[in-house]
Amino acid sequence: MKPALRFAASLLVVSLLVAGPAWGQARPSGELTIALSSFSTEILDPVLGGHIVKFYLSLIFDYLVGVTPDGQPSKDNGVASRWEASPDHKRWTFHLRKGIRFHNGDALTADDVKFSLLRAMGKRSTTGYAGPLRALVQDIETPAPDRVVIVTKEPTLIIPPYLSRVLSTEGMILSKKYLEAKGDDHFARAPIGSGPYRFVEQVTGSHVKLEAVEGHWRLGTPKFKTVTFRLIPEETTRVAILRRGEADIIEISRDRVKEVERGGFPIFMRKDDSLLQMWWVQPWENTPVKDRRVREALNISIDRKELAATIFGGMADPGAIPFGLSWAFPDVNFKMTADVAYPYDPARAKKLLAEAGYGGGFPIEFYAFQLPGLPEGKAMAEAVAGYWQKIGVQPKLVPVDYGAFRKKWLDQSIPGAVGYYNMANRDWIGTYALIEKMAYTPSKTTTTKDPEIDGMVREVLRQTDREKINTLMRNIFLRLRSEHLGGPLVYLHTPYAASKKITKWNPGSVMYDLNIDELVTAR
Numbered sequence: 001m002k003p004a005l006r007f008a009a010s011l012l013v014v015s016l017l018v019a020g021p022a023w024g025q026a027r028p029s030g031e032l033t034i035a036l037s038s039f040s041t042e043i044l045d046p047v048l049g050g051h052i053v054k055f056y057l058s059l060i061f062d063y064l065v066g067v068t069p070d071g072q073p074s075k076d077n078g079v080a081s082r083w084e085a086s087p088d089h090k091r092w093t094f095h096l097r098k099g100i101r102f103h104n105g106d107a108l109t110a111d112d113v114k115f116s117l118l119r120a121m122g123k124r125s126t127t128g129y130a131g132p133l134r135a136l137v138q139d140i141e142t143p144a145p146d147r148v149v150i151v152t153k154e155p156t157l158i159i160p161p162y163l164s165r166v167l168s169t170e171g172m173i174l175s176k177k178y179l180e181a182k183g184d185d186h187f188a189r190a191p192i193g194s195g196p197y198r199f200v201e202q203v204t205g206s207h208v209k210l211e212a213v214e215g216h217w218r219l220g221t222p223k224f225k226t227v228t229f230r231l232i233p234e235e236t237t238r239v240a241i242l243r244r245g246e247a248d249i250i251e252i253s254r255d256r257v258k259e260v261e262r263g264g265f266p267i268f269m270r271k272d273d274s275l276l277q278m279w280w281v282q283p284w285e286n287t288p289v290k291d292r293r294v295r296e297a298l299n300i301s302i303d304r305k306e307l308a309a310t311i312f313g314g315m316a317d318p319g320a321i322p323f324g325l326s327w328a329f330p331d332v333n334f335k336m337t338a339d340v341a342y343p344y345d346p347a348r349a350k351k352l353l354a355e356a357g358y359g360g361g362f363p364i365e366f367y368a369f370q371l372p373g374l375p376e377g378k379a380m381a382e383a384v385a386g387y388w389q390k391i392g393v394q395p396k397l398v399p400v401d402y403g404a405f406r407k408k409w410l411d412q413s414i415p416g417a418v419g420y421y422n423m424a425n426r427d428w429i430g431t432y433a434l435i436e437k438m439a440y441t442p443s444k445t446t447t448t449k450d451p452e453i454d455g456m457v458r459e460v461l462r463q464t465d466r467e468k469i470n471t472l473m474r475n476i477f478l479r480l481r482s483e484h485l486g487g488p489l490v491y492l493h494t495p496y497a498a499s500k501k502i503t504k505w506n507p508g509s510v511m512y513d514l515n516i517d518e519l520v521t522a523r
Contacts, residue, residue, distance in 0.1 A: 028212040032224040032519060034249040035232045035241060038372035042204050042231075045188045046169035047125045054169060054512040056208055056229045059520075061172040061193035062218060064094060064113060064148075065164035069508040069515050071327060071427045073164040077218050077517075079108065079173055079194075080148075089155035089464040096146040100217055102175045103198040110142035115176035117150070117163070128168035129433045131443075132158070132461060154462045157469070161429040166510060196222050196520065206231060212520075222520040235375075239497075248499045249519075253375045254315040257495050266498045270507045270514075272326050273494035274373065274422040275319055276380070278487030279438070279447035281409050287416030288364070293356040295484035297349040299342050301391045302384055306344075308490045311376050311383055315493045318342070321477050322486030323423070323435050327509055331428035332473040340481055342488075349391045361392035365417035369402040373494060374422045380489070381420070410444065419447075422492060426511040428473060432460055435476060439485060448485045 036055075043049030046057055066078030075082055080094040100108040117140055119125070121133050136156055141149040150159055163171035178192045191199050196219040197210035208229045212222040230247065232238045238250040242265060252260060252267075261267050280289040288294045304318035320341045329336065353359055368381035378399070385395040395418075408414045423434060439448045440457045456472045456479070463469050480486065496507060496514075508515030 026221070026223075028214065028222050028225040030224050031226045031228060032249075032516075033228045033230060033247045034514075034516070035230045035238045035247045036251045037233050037235065037238070037375075039208075039229070039231050040372060042202070042208075043188055044191045044199065044202060044208070045184065046172040046174070047120050047122070047127060048184070048188065049126065049169075054165075055514050055516065056210070056227075057169065057172065057193075058165060058195070058513055059197040059210055059227060059516060060191060060195045060199055061174070062100065062108075062195050063163070063165040063171040064117075064173060065160050065166075065171055066218075067165035067510055067513075069506055069510065069518065071166055071509045071511075073161050073166055078164065078171075079113070083160055085157075085159075089157065090152050092150045092152070092159045094148045094150070096148065097217065098146055100194050102178065102194045103192050103213065104175070104178060106175055106177055108173060108175075108194050109145040110148045111145075112173055112176045113148045114140045114142050115179070116172065116174045117170070119174070119179075120170040120172075125170075127170045128437075129162055129170060132433065132436060133162060133170060136461065155464045156462060157464050157466065158429060158432075158461065161427070162433075165513065166427055167430050167433065168511075196517075197227055200226070219517060219521050224520055227516065227520060242497055242499060245499065248502055249505075249514075250497050251373070252495050252497045254313045254493075254495060257313070257315070257497075260497045264500060266500070266502060268496045268498060268502075268505050268507055269315075270494040270496070270509070272317070272425050272491045274424050274492045275323075275325055276316075276374070276420065276422050276489040276492055277319070277323065278384070278418055278420045278489060279322075280486075281414050281417045281419055282412055282446060282449065284416040288356070288358055288362045289416050291356045291358075292483060293352040294358060297352040297356075297391065298388065298393070299484050299487055300345045300352075301349040301393075302342070302387045302487070302489070303344040304342060304490060307380070307383060311380050312490060312492065315495065316490035317493075319488030319490050320481065322480040322484070322488050323431070323439055324477050324480065324488060325423065325425045325431040325434065326491055327425045328428040328431035328473070332470040334474045334477055340478075346387075346391050353391060353393075359392070361394050363394045363396060364388075365398055365414060366395045367398045367400050367405045367408075367414075367417060367419055369400055369405055371402055371422055374492070377420075384489075418487075420487075420489075424511045425491075425509065430511055432457075432473065435480075436461075439480065448480075450479070450483065450485060453479055453485075 041049045063078050064080050066074040068074045081097050083094045085092050120127050121130050136152045138153045139151040175192050179187050196213050196216040200211045201209040210227045214221045241247045242250045308316040368378045370377045388395050409419050437443050437445050441449045441454050456476050460472050
């Protein structure tokens, strides 16, 4: 080889070595568009926007503790590569990965973790589970840039899952330097994270657009150059843009699944995505539902199998345990047996009402509203009211927006009235957190006042023996069921339709998270 050619060849070898990963990995291209009926809130701050916005914030931010698609805390895809507890379970040490950077180039350190966690537990925080963390955390130490120690007041096991992607947004890591320099308002308009997509644009009421970070530590180089979440409340419009090729994933109601499927568009289902649950609004000490027999009668007069087959088009299964989220059952070894399922027995319901002194029935207000992911809300309310009329109860349907009902619920101005929600499914710790919000007397949103449940809820928070925790959780489920402290209706399966280019997608089983990670990494 001539010297000049040899020199050129050596340059080529050097350039190939320097280029390295870029030659081995395709650049991101194209756009992934996801159209949803609701964004819940459109606040891009993980601490001030509530936790339902996880589905796009999880691309912008990294969590302290990662998660697997089936909802288990993971050491593979969180900022902390490992963690351990002291023997007394009051000091939790998290070891941070080195080399993680925010989208503006700043390194992510222990100071950012401490700042983020303190902010998530602050007074202004609207995250779902800030309360238990405030009650437990005594101090946060940063002995090294790559090490964080969380000191708790009591022994506990909940710290890693509470700060993981399994639950809410408390574990998302923000840039201390950026937030302190720019302030909350600027951050909410132009958030900086360390996730595989950086924020590009938000148009309120329309969309949120993100752009890929190449060579990201968590997902490598994402497949799509941009990911856009479009807010389209009207289902007809969502289906239309799917047919025109302007969307890749759309939320779809259960009653249009077959129609869209016949058009050749794949349907992906989140099985047991949520529990549709009724409750009696507190205080109900002076209403008929104070009587356990009345609560049982209202439950066994509902034909849940018929409800699932008709109102929900067969894409639901009967529920049986108040606040009993089924993804938690395997975690705590709770077995759903035939004896805990609610039978459909209107004759026995009438007998129970007579024994309680309400043989002639009684009036009860039933607030009927639609919810994100629950377009069948009002139809369901009408169906349940129909069942109750058959046993002599006189339900009064009150059509209302959810916001108006929520105000009355929290004001406790409609004692004994019926409310409902499609509660997102989650693992045992998430279920515990839900019970602490909805069935624990000190909680502002409680629907029960049961000293036995209160005692078990307090004990779980401070228990470090997992088998004892499992026993407590099973006993909480059984107590909720035996006292009929709510009206579990059905487990809802949530369908999503996709464009024909999406042939594989597991929407996962993580609360308020659609596992978009899989879509943007698939090649």
